[in-house]
Amino acid sequence: MADPSSYRPKPGQIPDSPGVYRFRDEHGRVIYVGKAKSLRQRLSSYFQDLAGLHTRTRTMVTTAASVEWTVVSTEVEALQLEYTWIKEYDPRFNVKYRDDKSYPSLAVTLNEEFPRVQVMRGPKKKGVRYFGPYAHAWAIRETVDLMLRVFPVRTCSAGVFKRSAQIGRPCLLGYIGKCSAPCVGRVSAEEHRELAEEFCDFMAGRTGTYLRRLEQQMHEAAEEMEYERAARLRDDIEALRRAMEKNAVVLADATDADLIAVAEDELEAAVQIFHVRGGRVRGQRGWVTDKVEAVDTAGLVEHALQQLYGEESGDAVPKEVLVPALPEPVEPVAQWLGERRGSRVDLRIPQRGDKKDLMATVQRNAQQALVLHKTKRASDLTTRSRALEEIAEALELDSAPLRIECFDISHLQGQDVVASMVVFEDGLARKSEYRRFQIKGFEGQDDVRSMHEVIGRRFRRYLQEKQKAGEWSEENAVEASEASEAHEAVEAVEMDTARTEDGRPKRFAYPPQLVVVDGGQPQVAAARRALDELGIDDVAVCGLAKRLEEVWLPGDDDPVVLPRTSEGLYLLQRVRDEAHRFAIAYQRSKRTKTIRSGPLDAVPGLGETRKKALLKHFGSVKRLRAATVEQICETPGIGRKTAETIAAALAAAAPPAPAVNMTTGEIMEEAGE
Secondary structure (H helix, E strand, O other), X not given: OOOHHHOOOOOOOOOOOOEEEEEEOOOOOEEEEEEEOOHHHHHHHHOOOHHHOOHHHHHHHHHOOEEEEEEOOOHHHHHHHHXXXXXXXXXXXXXXXXXOOOOOEEEEOOOOXXXXXXXXXXXXXXXXXXXXXXXXXXXXXXXXXXXXXXXXXXXXXXXXXXXXXXXXXOOXXXXXXXXXXXXXXXXXXXXXXXXXXXXXXXXXXXXHHHHHHHHHHHHHHHHOOXXXXXXXXXXXXXXXXXXXXXXXXXXXXXXXXXXXXEEEOOOEEEEEEEEEEOOEEEEEEEEEEEOOOOOOHHHHHHHHHHHHHOOOOHHHOOOEEEOXXXXXXXXXXXXXXXXXXXXXXXXXXXXXXXXXXXXHHHHHHHHHHHHHHHHHHHHOHHHHHHHHHHHHHHHOOOOOOOEEEEEEEEEEOOEEEEEEEEEEEOOXXXXXXXXXXXXXXXOOOOHHHHHHHHHHHHHHHHHHHHHHOOOOOHHHHHHHHHHOHHHOOOOOOOOHHHEOOOOOEOOOOOOOOEEEEEOOHHHHHHHHHHHHHOOOOOOXXXXXXXXXXXXXXOOOOOOEOOOOOOHHHHHHHHHHHHHHHHHHHHHHHHHHHHHHOOHHHHOOOOOHHHHHHHHHHHOOHHHHHHOOHHHHHOOOOOOHHXXXXXXXXXXXXXXXXXXXXXXXXXXXXXXXX
């Protein structure tokens, strides 16, 4: 782990101007790219006290070995350069688009002599008109099949077109009236191009003109008693209407807009985009994103805008882009979009009406996409089996670990230290087996010692249950008893929810094949030592470190590195994150009880909301007690009169200060202590 101070630029060396910066690791690889309105202010924020940084930011700066920057003229240039570098270097700590697949679009090749309608994926080509993207290629083919009755544009490949021209006979579509057969000269190149342009106009939303024209032709044919032609025109109108129904009207004012919504949790985010053209939803796409950097919703929106429009220009960028949160600052992003379109782009959050309602629909799609993504990976039997096999192979286990237990330690600045145990069986969470512990063996913060205590307590209970069942020899029982003498005063503390109806603790009778601890070498060594002291040698131990998602084994100097796309790593991450969530939930519940019975209860008129606001602002009662009235007033919702009341109440409830020897500065202990 690198010390950020070892590569921190000298004071005054960083320019106070817009620019883009790159962090590199010890091997020279770019691991993070960012932009800033002021390089000096942004880069300085990375070199503050590590304890004050976000977990992912702290991991990034300790992995990096150098930082460099490029000055640009405007924030718009910074945005463009950031996008270019992210595409070029694919930095590991920038947002990753895991499902960055190529969505199919309906394409019309206007750059050819005889334009062709086809399904097309991949990068967009010059001279080709695109519609979509669509979620499925079959949806495009259904729409095209309906429209070819009215606009019989060529859909065949170059080889089929050339072969038909050589033999002088069109393909099947030419015979059934779904192609105008330019290959055999039934229409000229100019007439066929006109058909293709009319096809594009209809797909772009200008539908009323063609429907009215066809209806007029149908009535004229009927008046002239050309009933077969009138019936064919009637069927053509019905086909166009069915094609239009596939893209329901969502905005009555024929709006051209893209709507972007985000659903997220601590690790991943789902981005959904609806493409609305002419008031109709013409396409939909989405991604699931790894949040490998500290990024909020506004940041995810900015990344989505870069992903969507970084390679686009002209009408591909709509007049209006609706988002759930605006990037900060919003002006450079809006200007960048306007430059790509060639005219002004309105980037905003919908506040009312149909657009707000449609945004809610896009948001629900994003939430469902995130849930579906997690459910697919968690519930698919084949995927779970592969994950367990990958874990067994990476850790060199004899068999797949069908029962995995994971332990995590949680505390708040050394107070209310607790631990959690979560259980996964066959790759699925078994919540009825979860357990929670209070650390009682010592005071203060020591994650390694806490881990040793919790593992020992859990497996002593297992040995006790095994001894009751007669499955543990007397010799082993004596060894385990001797190993646990130092911990006899500390028993497992489960919550009431972990007890049976008669009040006795539930059994810890089932051993895991694998114990996972949240941490690196020290935590793994502590867990292994606890098992060895109890004489348990048939349970494997590993640790998953958050810094680089490395897997640590007891006694190994180097970690096991699983690919980021590994299903085994994904399962270990889910187990670790579930243990982390469970521990934090328990720690917060204890902290809430402490708040309710704390010194703030003595303040008249101070409710739970303002108590939480005070503790969130100051971090602890100790810091709040040391604050001045003016500092207390800075808390949202706290006025001066209330601040004075709080200060007086805390001063009255404060413990007496210890005596100090004024000569030596030594704190004098009270008699009898």
